[in-house]
Amino acid sequence: MRLWRCAVFVAALLPFLWWAGQVAMGQAGPEPGQYLLLNFGQCALILLLLTLSLTPLMKLTRWKGFALIRRQLGLWTFSYGVLHLTSYLLFILGLEFSALGEDLQRRPYIIVGFAALLMLLALAVTSNRYSMKRLGKRWKFLHRLVYIALALVLLHFFWVVRADMTQWSGYALAGVILMLLRIPVISRALGRVRPRKGSSSRV
Amino acid sequence: MLIKTRKPHHIGENEVTSESVYHARRHFMAGVAGLGMAAALPRGAWAASQYDDVEQGSRPEWFASRIENTKWKAVTAGEDDKLTPFNDATHYNNFFEFGTGKDDPYKHAGGMTTEPWTIEIDGEVARPGTLDVNQLLGEQQLEERIYRLRCVEAWSMVIPWMGVPLSALLKRVEPTSDAKFVRFQTLMRPEEMPGQRSRFGLIDWPYQEGLRMDEAMHPLTLLSVGMYGRVLPNQNGAPVRLVVPWKYGFKSIKSIVRISLVREQPPTAWPTINANEYGFYSNVNPDVDHPRWSQARERRLPNSLFSTNMIDTQMFNGYGDEVASLYKGMDLRKYF
Numbered sequence: 001m002r003l004w005r006c007a008v009f010v011a012a013l014l015p016f017l018w019w020a021g022q023v024a025m026g027q028a029g030p031e032p033g034q035y036l037l038l039n040f041g042q043c044a045l046i047l048l049l050l051t052l053s054l055t056p057l058m059k060l061t062r063w064k065g066f067a068l069i070r071r072q073l074g075l076w077t078f079s080y081g082v083l084h085l086t087s088y089l090l091f092i093l094g095l096e097f098s099a100l101g102e103d104l105q106r107r108p109y110i111i112v113g114f115a116a117l118l119m120l121l122a123l124a125v126t127s128n129r130y131s132m133k134r135l136g137k138r139w140k141f142l143h144r145l146v147y148i149a150l151a152l153v154l155l156h157f158f159w160v161v162r163a164d165m166t167q168w169s170g171y172a173l174a175g176v177i178l179m180l181l182r183i184p185v186i187s188r189a190l191g192r193v194r195p196r197k198g199s200s201s202r203v
Numbered sequence: 204m205l206i207k208t209r210k211p212h213h214i215g216e217n218e219v220t221s222e223s224v225y226h227a228r229r230h231f232m233a234g235v236a237g238l239g240m241a242a243a244l245p246r247g248a249w250a251a252s253q254y255d256d257v258e259q260g261s262r263p264e265w266f267a268s269r270i271e272n273t274k275w276k277a278v279t280a281g282e283d284d285k286l287t288p289f290n291d292a293t294h295y296n297n298f299f300e301f302g303t304g305k306d307d308p309y310k311h312a313g314g315m316t317t318e319p320w321t322i323e324i325d326g327e328v329a330r331p332g333t334l335d336v337n338q339l340l341g342e343q344q345l346e347e348r349i350y351r352l353r354c355v356e357a358w359s360m361v362i363p364w365m366g367v368p369l370s371a372l373l374k375r376v377e378p379t380s381d382a383k384f385v386r387f388q389t390l391m392r393p394e395e396m397p398g399q400r401s402r403f404g405l406i407d408w409p410y411q412e413g414l415r416m417d418e419a420m421h422p423l424t425l426l427s428v429g430m431y432g433r434v435l436p437n438q439n440g441a442p443v444r445l446v447v448p449w450k451y452g453f454k455s456i457k458s459i460v461r462i463s464l465v466r467e468q469p470p471t472a473w474p475t476i477n478a479n480e481y482g483f484y485s486n487v488n489p490d491v492d493h494p495r496w497s498q499a500r501e502r503r504l505p506n507s508l509f510s511t512n513m514i515d516t517q518m519f520n521g522y523g524d525e526v527a528s529l530y531k532g533m534d535l536r537k538y539f
Contacts, residue, residue, distance in 0.1 A: 023508065029305060030291035030505035031358060092502075094511040099497070107495055159495065163299045163476075165403035 001068060008069045012076040015043050016083070033091020040087055044080035045153055049174050051077055052150065056181040059190045071127050074146075078124040081117045109159035116152035119145045147182075150175055254363075254432040257289045263318060263442075265337035266434050269345045273365065277346035278423075280361050281521065283514075284351055287360035289431045291505050296438050297354065298457055299406055300389065300396040307398075308438035315395045315458070317442045326386070326463035329377035336428060336442050341375060343367040347432075348425055348446075353487045353520045355451035355473075358502045364446050365429030370420045373464075378416070382464035385419040387412045387445060387456045405476050412456035413469040413483065414447065417529055423448055423522060449522040451485045482539040486530070487520035491539045 019039050022028045028035040051073040058066040093099050103110045123143055125131070132139050154172050161168050180186060262270075298308035322339055325331045345365050353359045373385070391409035393399040399408045418424065425446040428435060435441040440457025447454050453473055463469075473481035480494050489499045498516055506512035519526050530538075 030287070030295045030360075031305075031502065032508055033506065033511065034358075036508075091508060091511060094513050102497070106492075109495065161405075162303070163405055164303045164398065164401050165405065166401050167303075169403050 001065065004065050005069060005072065008072060012047070012073070015039070016080075033087060037084060037087040037092060040080050040084040041157075044077055044084055045157065045171055047073055047077040047080055048146075048150055048153060049171065049178065052146065052175075052178045056178065056187075056190055059187065060193055074120075074127060075124055078117075078120040081120055085114075085117055109156050112152050112159070113156040116149045116156060119149040119152070123149075147179065150179075254289065257431045257433060260433050260436060262434065263336075265335075265340065266429065269340065270432075273345040273347060275347045276349065278348040278350070280349045280351055284349070284361045286349065287362060287504060292360055292362055292430070293436050293438060295504065297356075297452065298438055298440070299404075300398045300408070300410065300458075301438070302398050311397055312437035315390070315392070315437045315441070317437065317458075320442050320460075322443065322459055323461045324376050324463075325461070326465050327379040327382035328464050329379060331376070339372060339426070339443060340367055340428065341371065343371045345429070346425075350423075350425075350446060350448035351520050352446075352448070352452055352455075353501060353516065355453055355481070355485070355493060355498075357493075357496055357498060357500070357516075358504050359514075359516075360504050363431055364425055364427040365432070366425045366427035366443075366446065368422055369424045369426045369445065370422065372426060372462075373419060376464075378464045381466050383416055384465050384468050385414050385416065386461075386463045386465050386469035387414075387459050388461035388463075389456055390458045390460045406472050407475055409460075410456060410472045411469060412445070412454055413465075413471050414454075415468075415529075416464075418447070418526075421526060421529065423525055449487060449519040449526045451487060453481075454485050484530075484535075484538050486526075486535065486539075487516060488518060488535055488539065489516040490518075491536055 019028070019036055023032045023036065051070060054066040054070045054073065058064070089095060089100070093103075104114065123146060126135065126139065126142060135142060154168075154175055157168055157171065181190060294309045295305045296308040297305070298312060301308040301311040319335065321333050321335055323331075323333050345367065347363055347365050349361060349363045351359060352362050369385075389410040390396070391399065393408075398404060398406075414424070425448075426443060427440075427446045428443050430436075430439060435444065437458075440455075440459075443459050444457040445455045445459065468483060471483060473485075474483055487498075492498050500513050501516045503512045503514050517523070
């Protein structure tokens with residue numbers, strides 16, 4: 001299981017290394033900041049969807065391995081989200097914070113993305129055992145914010161699309177399916193696909 | 204490296220002096236040509252050599268026969284407008300017929316057939332017809348014009364186009380007095396254009412653009428067939444495209460198959476999708492923001508992680524002296 005976790009860690013780190021390498025080698029085109037911005041953002045969304053697919057996958061397969069990497073993938077999602085925001089601040093705004101204030105006031109997709117990242121931040125800082133103990137029941141409630149974050153991220157992406165909805169539609173469909181799988185009736189049915197006892201319902 | 208100096212682009216339009224060795228050489232070459240000794244070193248060869256980092260691509264007859272007689276640097280850009288490297292100008296494009304990624308046109312446009320190619324001229328003209336590129340260019344001498352290109356997405360480049368003024372073509376086909384606008388249409392060929400096959404695409408293909416008659420007749424409006432001393436690469440709109448330097452890039456429609464003179468303002472691609480975000484005129488204007496981002500500044504490409512290369516956007520992309528009079532008395536906030 002330790003190996004599995006390490007493998008996931010390396011797999012999640014690889015995209016960052018690849019894109020950083022492309023930029024370092026001058027293979028990222030004439031606007032490397034934009035290249036990183038888009039890739040980090042998209043990666044964060046994919047990781048968010050993967051994180052949310054772990055619980056249904058575990059129910060379906062009863063393999064505990066999926067549960068073991070849930071926190072890690074959640075933290076990776078947050079990390080790529082932070083990289084995405086950092087790219088925006090550094091490479092697009094050029095650290096002109098007066099422009100950031102203007103963007104936040106006037107450009108809804110930036111507010112929405114920002115709000116989603118703040119939610120992920122709240123989840124990230126409370127993802128440790130200590131917080132789980134301390135927050136008790138409220139922890140689970142708090143971590144349901146992830147669903148709102150997903151909705152906001154999809155909206156953020158939707159508002160950026162200019163010419164073609166294909167990619168967005170794919171992500172939105174995946175998001176909708178993952179949410180449907182959480183409806184109690186469906187969720188229970190998922191657990192019965194392979195009848196065995198001892199399934200715990202999770203977020 | 205010394206020979207590759209780009210200094211000529213730093214020289215103003217009217218300031219043809221011999222400040223640099225490079226420039227002096229150009230005068231010398233012109234002198235040689237004037238003496239009837241041009242055959243010793245054809246100017247076409249000179250043209251190719253000034254862009255020696257550029258792949259030459261194919262060279263159809265209509266291009267090869269004109270390059271010798273091209274008027275190089277007929278229009279140059281400002282002092283700070285460094286020419287965008289060919290590699291960047293050809294690997295970072297918006298050509299949504301080939302996909303939405305900036306590198307999609309480069310990856311997918313190679314499959315577009317550009318030979319044979321015809322352009323239909325119709326509508327309010329005395330001499331409609333179907334022309335190939337050779338006929339489209341007619342007797343007109345090719346000119347090289349270095350223009351700033353400002354994308355509506357707030358990035359910009361500086362490109363040495365080659366082409367002829369659109370006005371020359373329009374005059375030849377003799378617009379009637381009812382011709383008030385010019386409508387342009389891009390190739391519609393889904394089997395070669397993956398973006399046109401997309402089920403979730405928002406653009407109503409074929410891509411259409413339009414200009415008011417006086418905009419179309421303006422001497423800066425270029426019908427372009429080449430760049431960097433060669434034919435247009437497919438991803439840049441081969442074999443023939445429009446270049447309107449004082450408007451956002453999407454007005455400069457690519458791979459044109461039809462030019463129609465019409466009575467009414469034609470529907471165009473982007474305002475049709477979202478009239479709040481894109482207007483028919485789409486003149487570069489730092490004071491009118493796109494609803495989703497500011498247009499006050501632009502990122503001059505290529506940039507790097509260490510510098511966004513952000514510069515102030517100029518009204519009419521810096522061509523105000525030439526074109527502002529076209530819009531006298533118009534509220535450019537309303538007609539954005």
